Amino acid sequence: MLMVHTCPLEQPGIGDAGGMNIYVAESAKRMASMGVEVDIFTRRDHADLPEVVELSPGVMVHHFGPQEGMHLTKEEIPAHFKELSEDFKTALSGERKYDVIHSHYWLSGKVAMPVAKELGIPLVHTMHTMARVKNLNLAEGETPEPMIRVQGETQIAAVAHALTANTDAEAASLVSLYEACPDTVHVVTPGVDLYNFKVNGGKVEARKELSIAPDALVLTFVGRIQPHKGPELLIRATAEMVSHTPHLRAKLKVFIIGGASGANTSEVERMKELVSWLGISDVVSFSPPVAREELPQWYRAADLVCVPSYSESFGLVALEAQACGTPVVATAVGGLRTAVADGISGVLVDGHDPRAWSSVLARLLQEPQRRVLLSMGAVEHASHFGWDATARGTLDIYDQVLSQIRDKRSISGQ
Helix, strand or coil: CEECCCCCCCCCCCECCCHHHHHHHHHHHHHHHCCCCEEEEEECCCCCCCCEEEEECCEEEEEECCCCCCCCCHHHHHHHHHHHHHHHHHHCCCCCCCCCEEEECHHHHHHHHHHHHHHCCCEEEECCCCHHHHHCCCCCCCCCCCHHHHHHHHHHHHHCCEEEECCHHHHHHHHHHHCCCHHHEEECCCCECCCCCCCCCHHHHHHHHHCCCCCCEEEEEECCECHHHCHHHHHHHHHHHHHHCHHHCCCEEEEEECCEECCECHHHHHHHHHHHHCCCCCCEEEECCCCCCCHHHHHHHCCEEEECCCCCCCCHHHHHHHHCCCCEEEECCCCHHHHCCECCCEEEECCCCHHHHHHHHHHHHCCHHHHHHHHHHHHHHHCCCEHHHHHHHHHHHHHHHHHHHHHHHHHHCC
16 A cells, blocks of 8 residues: 555644545554555655554555655645655565555555556555545635646546545546546445444543533534634534524533644634634634544544535544444535435535534534434444445455456466
């Protein structure tokens, strides 16, 4: 597996680390448990990083590139594709022979393409997010994805032996927006770690541990603080809510958990200033990203977890929250339509109008019995999305690709 712009060992919710880090690490662990050895190659960006780190039995993380490291932002990486491809090829030149290269995100796909071709190794690619989809669903003031990314994704879609999509809708986008061959596009739904994200003690115990009042009305946002994830929408919806339903204010607590995204470090301060300007500093609080092992307690402590993204290839936060028994209110976009069962495990909201969101949130906060039903539905819905199924689905694609290559070689007499 190849991840160029972020390392699977990094803390999700900071910089460029997010759902993809979780996806790669978890699916690799489950593949290894099924007897497949997985090496994850990632760009060295610190001089003191060890050459190889064992992520779990059968999964090794390899840092490649110059020892002094290249401190590049995600936006700077395209200028270094050629040397990164050379470094990646060198990293693969050991004794181990690889059956498949699986690149994650377009930057990795561009680095992997020439290497896979030169070494004769089939390339499987997962986009995670797509520029054309994001550009159709931009937050106000958000910078569109550059044309170099659109072109890169189009090239990858044309040459990859297989493309994996998170949902049927994403598969359709690959075909319609990138002219991917339908035969190369496969759907593999991401999962949730059902061993750690579970009800386990519930809300009372979680709130006690986190020093949250047992009778508080808690809304939680988990993710990188960037316009595309929609934290501003939740903040403005909260202001609307305390305005039109003032009796909620005394018990309402909104937790925004996450760090700045990439190079955009000013966004967190901008959100804090907005909270102050709207006069809801007593309601909204900010927390840095929490460790994976602590995150389930934050989900359990919430009455509702909010995912107000402008586009989302899947939405792992939504699944994790539901596995912990907490209903989710999410935007009705992309993979969130699959991750959340509308009216059963949570509520999907059309659009990004703060008034519409405040109306949905206020109604749910005032209907505890409905939240109990949604909580039961959330646990049931999430139970169908374990990482084991993701790993099995991905391995099936590898088998299919390798089988097709063998068939072609036998026909051509190679």
